[in-house]
Amino acid sequence: MAPEAPVTTSRLRAAGDALYRAAGIQVEHHEDEVAGLPTHWVTAGRADSPHAVLLHGSGGSAALWYPTLSALAARRHVIAVDMPGHGETSIPAWPSPGTMERMLEWLAEFLDRFDWPLLVGHSLGGYMSLLHFARLRPNVAGLVLVDAGGVGPRPPGFVMATRHPVLGALLGLAAGARPTRRRMERTIRRLSVDPYRIPHGQLALDYALETASRPGAGRFQFEVYRSVAIHEAEPGYKVWGRLHEISSPTLLVWGERDYFPLSYAQQAAREMPAARLEVLPSTGHLSYLEDPEKFNEVLGGWIQATYEK
Template sequence: MIDAMLEPPAAIQSLQKRAERVETPCGDGTVVWHVWGEGEPLVLAHGAQGSWQHWIRNIERLSESRKIIAVDLPGHGESALPDTPDHTGIAKALAEGLAGILGDGKPTDLCGFSFGGVVFAHLAAFYPDVARRLILVGCGGLGTPNGHVTLRSVSGLRGEEREAALRANLLGLMLHHPESADALAVHMLLPNAKRARLFAADMVLPDKLLQILPRVRCRVDAIWGEFDRPHPEPAVQEAALRSVCPGAQFEVVSGAGHWAMYERPEAFEHALAKVLSIPA
């Protein structure tokens, strides 16, 4: 686990230093991947305006039994924009990158959070040999009503007032419990958002996921936070998903908001293990 005694920058750097960093071609630059552990690969994708750091509370435990490959999606984090800033360009860069990393041609398990789940659905549809299974975590694009999200401007704010606004934004979008908006979450929020160069909303809403899922041939399952703000009412999301993937397993993480794997990491990992135990 991340050492709670470390300051947020040191905690991030500590985990990053233990990773193997891999770069694969993307547009005028590269896709940046971080790899931990050994075993069957599990590929993780973050949400919009995020980076591999969205998985920071899960990587160490997950890498005890799996090879964890966490990507900075094209146009996010340290990764370059793809040749075309759409699902076609993103999927091409990811497929070529995974072929270079894995090398054996075997399909692998993909787990995508929010925008990352929609990206991975398109990857699985366009490059079916890549995906053994697809796990969606709190994804939009199912054609369901948007939830109530509240965000405050932080422009011009300083000190405690700025930190209070950042915590409010985390609670207005990503997290449910006030104590979940801790120093690490606050520290990661703006740097990741500022590095994002791809506008994700049009690639998700209103029903981009719902439209692409019929083309996905691998097994599809989902994990949702009980109090997901942008995509609320898990039962509604489950019904929408099962309208196109009737066999999908749908797990709900009790007490978690949208960023379920950060807010309730062990409960999320239990749900993930349950899904991964289902034969693909």
């Protein structure tokens, strides 16, 4: 089965553009094939500035970096990409056990377009950034890991459950259900301490619901989790225990009440030779959305101290 064409429906694009307008940021939309997959991304800032590539989390999208784009575009050429199966990028028909391997191939090819980018990854995007760096030692200027997966001895329980014969089957069925506004609100409440702190929250909810409603989006998200769970013990997928090998400048940003334990981030910061940890108080897994002012201050200060001396 061939991948679907890029999703450029007026409703989805309009919902994303509404977020950019609300945040006061002008973006340029791009579409091209990456590793054979029709891919969408947006850019902001001067193209001759150093690059920063933003990788969202599972169920997220490029547009959900809206509070960060304007602040970061003042000092970087920002590229926010919709990862496979998310936002306006096609949902691929990849074989399940190899889904994460194909995701990493896609990421490597996408990053080849940009010289020495700073990788900024949230959750799944952070996990992919870590794996990409640990595997390839690529020409990457540094890492920013925001509530990132892979910073810990094993994936969280809900990810591991996807490979259980019974629980996995039930979760797979649930993943195929069409999302509702109420379910999306519940999800955001679980991921945050105070969802009302998220700027332009109703617009963000509108957009998240629009992209999650794409046929096959939920099932693909499940397959990503299952692929991670199946391969989590394999050396090529496990960064924990090898963090000391990552010597590039690294900023870890963690929500104080993230369900990814803060203790993992603290240990990672001790083991990584050039890492710094910043904890955002009273935030959860969506720390960069719950307190964007503090997040942007931390990120901008670290970039200035690390690269603009």
